[in-house]
Amino acid sequence: MARASAADAPLPIKGPVPRRLVFANGLGSVAYGIKDNGFSTFLLLFYNQVLGMDARLVSLALLIALVFDGLIDPVVSYVSDRTRTRWGRRLPFLYFAPIPLGIAWWLLWSPSPGAASFPILLAGAIAVRAAVACCEVPSAAMVPEITRDYDERTRLTRARFLFAWGGGLLMLLLAYGVFLPNAMLARDGYRLYGITGAVLMVATVIASAIGMHKWAAYLPGKRPPNARAGIAGAFGEIFESFRTPAFVILMAAMAVAITSQGITFSISTYLMLFVWQFTPVWLQLYPVMLFISVVGSFLLVAPMHLKLGKRDSAVVAGLVGMTFWVTPLTLRHFGLWWPDGTNAAIGVMFVFTFFSNLFSVIATMSIWSMVADVVEASEVETGRRSEGTFSAGAFFASKCSTGLGIFVTGYLLAYAGMPAGAKPGEVAPQIVDDLAIAYVVCVFILAIGVALIVRKFPITRAQHEARLALLADAAKADPEGTALHP
Numbered sequence: 001m002a003r004a005s006a007a008d009a010p011l012p013i014k015g016p017v018p019r020r021l022v023f024a025n026g027l028g029s030v031a032y033g034i035k036d037n038g039f040s041t042f043l044l045l046f047y048n049q050v051l052g053m054d055a056r057l058v059s060l061a062l063l064i065a066l067v068f069d070g071l072i073d074p075v076v077s078y079v080s081d082r083t084r085t086r087w088g089r090r091l092p093f094l095y096f097a098p099i100p101l102g103i104a105w106w107l108l109w110s111p112s113p114g115a116a117s118f119p120i121l122l123a124g125a126i127a128v129r130a131a132v133a134c135c136e137v138p139s140a141a142m143v144p145e146i147t148r149d150y151d152e153r154t155r156l157t158r159a160r161f162l163f164a165w166g167g168g169l170l171m172l173l174l175a176y177g178v179f180l181p182n183a184m185l186a187r188d189g190y191r192l193y194g195i196t197g198a199v200l201m202v203a204t205v206i207a208s209a210i211g212m213h214k215w216a217a218y219l220p221g222k223r224p225p226n227a228r229a230g231i232a233g234a235f236g237e238i239f240e241s242f243r244t245p246a247f248v249i250l251m252a253a254m255a256v257a258i259t260s261q262g263i264t265f266s267i268s269t270y271l272m273l274f275v276w277q278f279t280p281v282w283l284q285l286y287p288v289m290l291f292i293s294v295v296g297s298f299l300l301v302a303p304m305h306l307k308l309g310k311r312d313s314a315v316v317a318g319l320v321g322m323t324f325w326v327t328p329l330t331l332r333h334f335g336l337w338w339p340d341g342t343n344a345a346i347g348v349m350f351v352f353t354f355f356s357n358l359f360s361v362i363a364t365m366s367i368w369s370m371v372a373d374v375v376e377a378s379e380v381e382t383g384r385r386s387e388g389t390f391s392a393g394a395f396f397a398s399k400c401s402t403g404l405g406i407f408v409t410g411y412l413l414a415y416a417g418m419p420a421g422a423k424p425g426e427v428a429p430q431i432v433d434d435l436a437i438a439y440v441v442c443v444f445i446l447a448i449g450v451a452l453i454v455r456k457f458p459i460t461r462a463q464h465e466a467r468l469a470l471l472a473d474a475a476k477a478d479p480e481g482t483a484l485h486p
Contacts, residue, residue, distance in 0.1 A: 011145055011215060017152050024211025025146065026159030028094065028139035030167035030204035031101065034197045035132050036402065037168030038109075039125075040265030042175065042190070044406055046109070049422070050185050051116035059410030061118055065125035066403040072133045073396045077389045080138040088216045090138035090145075094209035101131035101205070102198035109194025135205050137395055141387040142216065144372040148468055150461050154305055157369040158298050161361060165294040167204070171197055172287040181280055244381065246459050247374045247390060253453040254367055254397040255404075257318070260446035261364070262405015264325070267412065267439055273424045275329070275436050276349060277341035285350075293354045297361035304362060305369075311457045314366035318454070321359035322447035324352045326440045333437050341425075363450070368394065373459050376467045412438050 013021075039062065048055045076093070083089045104127035111120055143156045174196060179189040272278045272286070304313040328349045331337045338345035371394045379385050416435035418427065 012148050013146055013152075013215070015149075017147050017155060021146065021212060021215055022156055022159045024208050025139065025142055025156055026163040026208075027204050027211065028208030029136065029160040029164040031098070031201040032132060032136045033164030033167035033169075034171050034201055035105070035128060036164070037171055037265070038105075038193075038197060039128075040262055040402060040406065041172065041269055042193070043108075044266050044409065045269050046190050047116060047121055050187055050190065051111070053116060053118070053121070055410040055413050055418075057118050058121065059407040061122040062125055063403045063407045064122060065129055068126045069129040069133065069396070072130050073137055074389065074393075076133050076137045077141065077391060077393075080141060081385075081387065081389060086217065087213070090142055091209050091213060091216050093134050093138040094205055094212075097131055097134035098202040098205040101128065101135060102202040104128045104131050105201060106194050106198040109197075110191045133395070135201075137391050139205075139208065140395065141391040142212070144375040144385075144387045144390075146215070148376065150373065150464050151302070151305065153372040154302055154310070154365075154369045157372070158301050158365055161365050161368070162294060162298050163204075165361070166291060167200065169287040169291045169294075171200075172290075173284065176280070176283040176287065181284070244374055244378045246377050246457060247371070247393065249453060249457050250367060250371055250374065251393060251397045253314075253450050253457075254394060255401045256446050256449045256453060257364060257367065258398045258401035259405045259408070260443055260450070261360075262402040263408050263412075263439065263442055263446075264405070265402075266406045266409040267435075270413070270418070271329075271436065271439070274418075274422065274427050274432050275332075275340065276346050277424050278346065279341075282346050289350055289354055290357055293357040294361055296354075296358045297365060300358070301362045301365050305366070309460060310366045310370050310373075311454060311460070314363045314370070314454045315451045317359040317366065318363035318447055318450050321356045321361075321363060322443060324356035324359065326443055328352050329436045329440050333433060333440070367454065370457060370459065373464050376464065376471060377459060379471060380467055408442065412442070 043062070044055065044058050047053045047058045080089055080093055083092060085092055087095070104124065108121075108124040108128055111124075140160070143153055143160070146156060147153060171193065175189070175193055179192045179196075180186055272283065276282075278286070301313070304317070308316065328337060332340075332345075338348070371390055374390055375385060375387055378390070412435060415438060417431050418435060
C-alpha cells in the first residue's frame with residue numbers, strides 16, 4: 001500500500017481532530033493507567049503485607065527503578081523523534097513494545113513462592129517501566145504532532161486521561177470485586193490481577209496503533225537541517241530542549257503534583273482498610289465513584305480552559321481539590337467526623353472524595369495539555385520540533401514523582417509504626433491517626449507548592465497562537481526550515 005510523502009503527510013490536522021483519532025490515541029493510555037494504578041495502589045501492599053518484604057525496601061526498589069527509567073525515556077523519545085519507516089515515527093513502537101510489557105507485568109505479580117526479594121522486585125519494576133516507556137512516550141508525543149490547536153490539544157489530553165483512569169479503575173474494580181473481594185491479602189488474587197492487566201495492556205496498545213495507522217503511517221521527511229548527530233548530539237538536543245523556561249516550570253509543577261498523587265494512591269488502600277474500614281461493598285463502589293468523577297473532569301475541563309485558560313484552571317482546580325481531599329481526615333483527627341467504619345462516615349467521605357478527585361484531575365489534565373504547547377515555544381528557540389523529547393521529560397517527572405510518592409509512603413508507614421501483616425480494626429488507634437494526619441500535612445504542603453509554581457507558567461492562548469503564526473510565516477518563507485535558525 002502506498003504511503004503519503006512528508007510533503008502531503010496527514011499530520012498535523014487542521015481544524016477539529018476526527019473523533020476516531022481522538023479515541024484511538026486515548027485508548028493507548030489504558031496501559032499506562034493500569035501500570036500506574038498497580039504500582040501506586042497495590043504493589044507496595046502486595047510485596048509488604050502479602051510477601052512480607054520490608055515496606056522501606058519495597059519503596060527503595062521502586063525508587064531505584066526510576067533511575068533507570070530516567071535514562072530510558074529520553075532515549076526512546078530521541079529515537080522515536082528520528083525514526084523513519086513507512087509506518088511513521090511512532091507506530092513501530094506501539095506495535096512491537098506491548099508484548100514485552102505484558103510479559104513483564106504478568107511476572108511482576110506472579111513471583112515464584114519464596115522468590116520475592118529486593119533484586120527480583122527491582123528487576124521486574126525496571127522491565128515494566130522500560131516497556132511502558134516504549135509504549136507511552138511515542139503515543140503521548142503524538143498529541144502535539146496531531147494538532148497545533150490550543151483547544152484541540154485539550155480534547156486529546158482529556159481523552160488520554162479518561163482512558164488512563166478508566167484502565168486503572170477497571171483493574172481496581174476487578175481487584176475489589178473479583179480478584180480480592182474478601183481477602184485483600186490473598187496471593188492468588190494478585191496473580192489473576194497481573195494476568196488480566198497484561199492482556200488488557202497488550203490489546204489496547206495494539207488496537208490504538210491500528211486505529212491511528214491511517215493518519216500516522218507515512219514516511220517522514222529528512223532530519224531537520226540543524227539536528228545534531230551521534231549520542232552526544234542527541235543528549236545535547238535533549239538538554240537544550242529541557243532548558244526551555246516554560247518546560248522547566250511544568251517539570252517542577254508536575255514533579256510536586258505527581259508526588260502528592262503518588263502518596264495518595266499508594267496510601268489509599270491503607271486508609272480504606274485501616275482508617276475508614278471499608279466493607280467489601282464500599283470497596284467495590286469506590287472505583288465506580290472515582291470513574292464518575294473523572295467523567296465529570298472530562299466534561300468540565302474544556303469550559304474551564306475557555307474561561308480561565310490552562311494555567312489558572314490548574315491553579316484553581318488544584319487548590320479546590322486539595323481542600324476537599326484533606327477535610328474528612330482533618331475533621332476525623334479532631335473528633336468531628338462519624339465513627340470509623342460506619343456508613344455515614346464512609347458515605348460522606350465518598351462525596352468529598354468525588355469532588356476532590358474531579359478537581360484534582362482537571363488540574364493534572366491542564367498541566368499535561370500545557371506540555372504540548374511548549375513544543376512550539378521550543379521550536380521558535382531551537383528550530384526543532386521535539387514532541388517526543390518533551391513527552392519523555394514530562395513522563396520522567398511523572399514517573400519519578402510517583403516513585404517518590406511511594407517512597408514517602410513507605411516512610412510514613414514506618415513513622416506511624418504500621419505493623420506488617422496488620423488486620424483492619426486491630427491496629428492501635430494512635431498509629432492509624434498518626435498515619436492519617438501525616439498524610440494530610442504532606443498533601444496540603446505539596447498542593448500549595450504546585451499552585452505557586454504553575455502561576456509562573458508563561459504561555460497563554462494568545463502567546464501560543466502568535467507563535468503558530470510566526471512559525472507558519474517562517475515555513476512559507478523557507479520550506480527547508482532554516483529561516484528561524486540558519
